[in-house]
Amino acid sequence: MAGLSIRGLTKAFDQVRALDGVDLEVPDGQLVTLLGPSGCGKTTLLRSVAGITDPTEGGIWLGDRRIDGVPPERRNFGMVFQSYALFPHMSVFKNLAFGLEMRRLPRSEIRKRVAQALHLVDMEAMAGRLPRQLSGGQQQRVALARAIVIEPDVLLFDEPLSNLDAKLRDSLRDQLRALQRRLGVTSIYVTHDQVEAMALADEIVIMFSGEIVERGDPVSLYRRPIFRFTAEFLGRTNVIEARLDGDRCRLPWGDERSVENPGIDDPAGVAIRPEDIAISTANGSDPHGEIAERMFLGAGTNYVVDAGGVRVRVNVAGTQNDLIDIGTPVRLTPPKSLHLLRRGRHGSAEALA
Amino acid sequence: MSDTRRQKREGRWLAVGLYGYLALVMFVPLVVIALWAFYDPAVGWYPPDIVPTSYSVEPWREVLADRGIIGSLVLSLIISTTVTFLTGALAFPTAWALAHFPFRIKRAVEVFVLAPMIVPGIVVAVSLGEIFFRLGLTQTVLGVILVQTVGTLPLMIRILTATLEGIPGELMLAARTLGASPRRALMRIALPMAWPGFLAGGLLSFISSFEDFEKTFMVGAPGVQPLSVRLWSYLGGEILIFPTAAVVTFILLAPTLIIFFIAERLMKENVLAAGMGKL
Numbered sequence: 001m002a003g004l005s006i007r008g009l010t011k012a013f014d015q016v017r018a019l020d021g022v023d024l025e026v027p028d029g030q031l032v033t034l035l036g037p038s039g040c041g042k043t044t045l046l047r048s049v050a051g052i053t054d055p056t057e058g059g060i061w062l063g064d065r066r067i068d069g070v071p072p073e074r075r076n077f078g079m080v081f082q083s084y085a086l087f088p089h090m091s092v093f094k095n096l097a098f099g100l101e102m103r104r105l106p107r108s109e110i111r112k113r114v115a116q117a118l119h120l121v122d123m124e125a126m127a128g129r130l131p132r133q134l135s136g137g138q139q140q141r142v143a144l145a146r147a148i149v150i151e152p153d154v155l156l157f158d159e160p161l162s163n164l165d166a167k168l169r170d171s172l173r174d175q176l177r178a179l180q181r182r183l184g185v186t187s188i189y190v191t192h193d194q195v196e197a198m199a200l201a202d203e204i205v206i207m208f209s210g211e212i213v214e215r216g217d218p219v220s221l222y223r224r225p226i227f228r229f230t231a232e233f234l235g236r237t238n239v240i241e242a243r244l245d246g247d248r249c250r251l252p253w254g255d256e257r258s259v260e261n262p263g264i265d266d267p268a269g270v271a272i273r274p275e276d277i278a279i280s281t282a283n284g285s286d287p288h289g290e291i292a293e294r295m296f297l298g299a300g301t302n303y304v305v306d307a308g309g310v311r312v313r314v315n316v317a318g319t320q321n322d323l324i325d326i327g328t329p330v331r332l333t334p335p336k337s338l339h340l341l342r343r344g345r346h347g348s349a350e351a352l353a
Numbered sequence: 354m355s356d357t358r359r360q361k362r363e364g365r366w367l368a369v370g371l372y373g374y375l376a377l378v379m380f381v382p383l384v385v386i387a388l389w390a391f392y393d394p395a396v397g398w399y400p401p402d403i404v405p406t407s408y409s410v411e412p413w414r415e416v417l418a419d420r421g422i423i424g425s426l427v428l429s430l431i432i433s434t435t436v437t438f439l440t441g442a443l444a445f446p447t448a449w450a451l452a453h454f455p456f457r458i459k460r461a462v463e464v465f466v467l468a469p470m471i472v473p474g475i476v477v478a479v480s481l482g483e484i485f486f487r488l489g490l491t492q493t494v495l496g497v498i499l500v501q502t503v504g505t506l507p508l509m510i511r512i513l514t515a516t517l518e519g520i521p522g523e524l525m526l527a528a529r530t531l532g533a534s535p536r537r538a539l540m541r542i543a544l545p546m547a548w549p550g551f552l553a554g555g556l557l558s559f560i561s562s563f564e565d566f567e568k569t570f571m572v573g574a575p576g577v578q579p580l581s582v583r584l585w586s587y588l589g590g591e592i593l594i595f596p597t598a599a600v601v602t603f604i605l606l607a608p609t610l611i612i613f614f615i616a617e618r619l620m621k622e623n624v625l626a627a628g629m630g631k632l
């Protein structure tokens with residue numbers, strides 16, 4: 001097995017450039033998630049890697065072998081489609097056997113490998129069923145088994161969980177991650193769901209409008225993104241225009257904080273995650289603002305606070321806190337040191353997320 | 354819940370409507386034909402009698418007395434079967450290409466492909482008869498098969514195109530990623546999935562071939578006489594001999610009915626299999 005390199009990949013359709021000079025490295029055995037809003041070119045990128053879309057420019061390498069131009073049937077890449085794309089006229093067994101039959105393996109070998117793959121996804125009992133006789137989650141697992149039974153060099157996932165309801169999605173996501181780790185297959189996983197991206201990825205790549213915005217491991221990308229777009233697309237965040245003064249900044253409600261990355265170009269504001277702000281009732285001391293909205297979510301409570309003319313989102317975790325009523329004057333305590341975001345040309349992702 | 358119930362109720366009314374229509378266009382004429390085929394020519398059947406007062410098998414005896422009719426039937430079956438398979442084989446690649454053309458081009462090509470459907474059969478027959486004569490295909494079984502295929506192709510192409518357009522493109526792409534060449538993906542995925550189209554198109558092709566008179570007569574007669582051509586000669590030339598015509602109609606209708614019966618069984622089994630798995 002080997003890692004995957006994508007260099008300068010461009011795909012122009014009649015009207016749009018779906019991909020515009022994309023460079024991407026997927027190290028051997030790692031899982032990279034492509035995260036971006038709908039229409040940003042994720043599927044086009046994945047299909048180019050699979051060989052079922054011809055890129056206009058650029059190259060793709062598996063290890064040191066150049067593979068763009070190799071037809072899909074000779075790439076040995078497993079792909080899981082958003083629609084699952086199970087063959088409706090074939091049983092589960094036949095669906096899995098298809099790829100092995102194309103490789104002209106002996107029948108006994110096919111039977112053995114299909115059984116193994118079905119075991120991996122816990123679907124042995126369903127071998128004789130037709131796809132339409134399965135639930136969505138079961139179809140998804142068959143699609144996964146069909147992609148891995150051929151022992152692919154690369155696994156490609158195109159939003160495989162997006163058609164399932166939330167609970168099932170969580171459990172399948174964890175199973176999928178465990179399986180990918182176990183098999184150690186180099187993988188690209190496309191999604192527009194940031195939680196999924198964070199949970200699965202060794203590395204997250206943020207895409208927008210056919211280009212890569214930025215990339216990084218989930219922790220550093222969440223905590224210290226470069227661009228406003230990333231901060232807003234990867235979870236929610238408050239981007240607050242603060243007055244900068246050297247390595248200090250003054251927040252609209254009067255507080256001062258230090259800035260951990262002063263002196264960047266074209267700053268959009270400081271990022272404060274809603275879950276990183278502490279909130280307390282003013283109780284006679286100088287208030288920073290007052291509660292404008294409240295949403296009780298069970299696991300926590302989300303507030304919107306009107307503070308110094310800006311609306312600040314604050315998420316309080318846990319169920320045991322006293323709820324604060326709308327209109328109550330409050331004080332806000334952001335972290336000691338704040339992270340500045342660059343505006344970039346992608347703008348805000350607020351409307352997209 | 355109530356949604357599915359409403360759908361069921363609507364489905365029932367739809368079924369009633371369709372079967373009512375079927376009764377009107379198939380059953381009523383059949384009864385009339387049956388009465389004519391079995392009336393007694395010695396007694397006659399005149400108004401105001403709604404049904405004949407006496408019955409006989411005289412018209413049948415007359416038609417079936419012709420020994421050649423069995424040979425014609427066999428010839429008809431051979432020709433129609435061949436035409437059906439030939440039509441399917443020729444239509445599939447055309448339909449596949451058509452299903453994947455960009456929309457605009459597709460509509461234009463479709464008009465060309467479907468043109469023979471709107472031109473009256475007799476016009477096609479006369480012009481092709483001339484060409485077939487030059488090619489030495491007149492009065493040959495091959496000639497009859499070819500000329501009938503010209504007639505059956507458009508509908509088959511149309512039906513198969515619609516069927517193939519309904520196959521999600523991702524299935525073919527999935528097959529490719531699993532190691533199938535374009536040709537094998539076509540044979541293993543698109544071809545079997547087009548089965549309902551082949552069934553519907555095949556039935557209509559078989560029937561239209563079995564019943565075709567103009568084209569078959571132009572190219573085949575007098576050397577090649579399948580059932581339709583032979584039976585037409587019983588219709589009486591200038592005046593219509595009604596009882597004989599009724600018998601002829603009956604014989605020509607038989608395969609249609611048999612085929613529709615088979616088709617219904619096949620479809621039902623298919624649907625049943627799917628439905629049972631859902632439980």
Ligand SMILES: Nc1ncnc2c1ncn2[C@@H]1O[C@H](COP(=O)(O)OP(=O)(O)O)[C@@H](O)[C@H]1O
Binds near residue numbers: 037043
């Ligand atoms: N076959 C196609 N023809 C024309 N435009 C396409 C085609 N496929 C995708 N596009 C366009 O390319 C852009 C990227 O699409 P896609 O890769 O499907 O995005 P995503 O998967 O991120 O939602 C979109 O603007 C889409 O409309």
Ligand SMILES: [Mg+2]
Binds near residue numbers: 039042043044
């Ligand atoms: Mg997509």
